[in-house]
Amino acid sequence: MLYKLFLRKQLLYFCDKLNITMIEVKTDTIVKHFKNRKIEMERKVLEIPKSEIFLFLNKEEFNSHCRNACPNHNSKWTCPPNCPNFEDYSESYSKIQLFLFVTSTKQFDFLPQEECSLEAYNFTKEELQNYLRINEPIDGKMIAANSCEVCATCSIINGKPCYFPEKMRYNLVAFGFNVEKILTELFQHELKWSAENIIPEYVSSVGAILKK
Structure with missing residues (x-):
């Protein structure tokens, strides 16, 4: 469990009570356009050693x-059971930057x-997805905000390898992370769910970038 320490200049600091690990959450607001x-959107960013995400x-x-x-499930190369073990996939990286x-x-x-x-969520998800692709470093690796949508129909359906592996x-x-727990404990953010005839106060989307 992380405990809030203080807020200064839109940087929110958290502390692990046992290990005294400082986590700096940077927050700002960005403006996009939807149907004119x-x-x-509120953008939150934090970076931790990769070992802590396990x-x-x-x-x-x-x-x-x-x-x-x-x-x-089993209908995309990026979805279980086709997703690699995160330990193997992230072996050459030492840090992970999370984006909310x-x-x-x-x-x-x-x-x-x-x-x-649904429109609010899809818009937020796509904006985050675009942001991650633009900001993926040459020596880093993006972890997407959603399942792969490069192709309308994944090649796995036809028993073929990925058309665009790059x-x-x-x-x-897909890797098996508890995203709700990541949001609660690292971002101090509650995930809101949609239900029939109930519109949540806000929608959230999270992704990451693995870094050397």
Whole structure:
């Protein structure tokens, strides 16, 4: 569990009570456009040693959720059971930078109620995905905000290898990470869920970049 220490100049500092590990969360606001409207998103960024992210990894548990509930299971090269072990994939990296984008759903209230949550989430997810691709360093590796969408239909369906392996990126859930716990304990951020006839206050999307 991380404990909030102080807020200074939009940098939020947390401390692990036992190990006294300082985590600096940088926060700012960015403005994008959706259907000719300005949309504000909160952007949060933190960086930790790669070794600390393993506390949130439980591949067996979270891959089972994919297997039982996700239509992408075994339908994409980037989804379980085709996703590599994170330990092997990240072997040559020492740090991980995590990115959280948060968008208020009130900004989408001009849409029909049944579309509001999904449109807000998809917009936020795509903005984060684009941001990660632009900021992926030459010697780093992006961990996507969602499952791969490079191809309309993944080549795995036809029993063929990936058409664009240089563009293929995995995501945190596919690796088996507990994303909700990452948000709660590292960002001190509560994940809100959509339900029938209930629009959450905000939507969230998280991704990462592995660094040397």
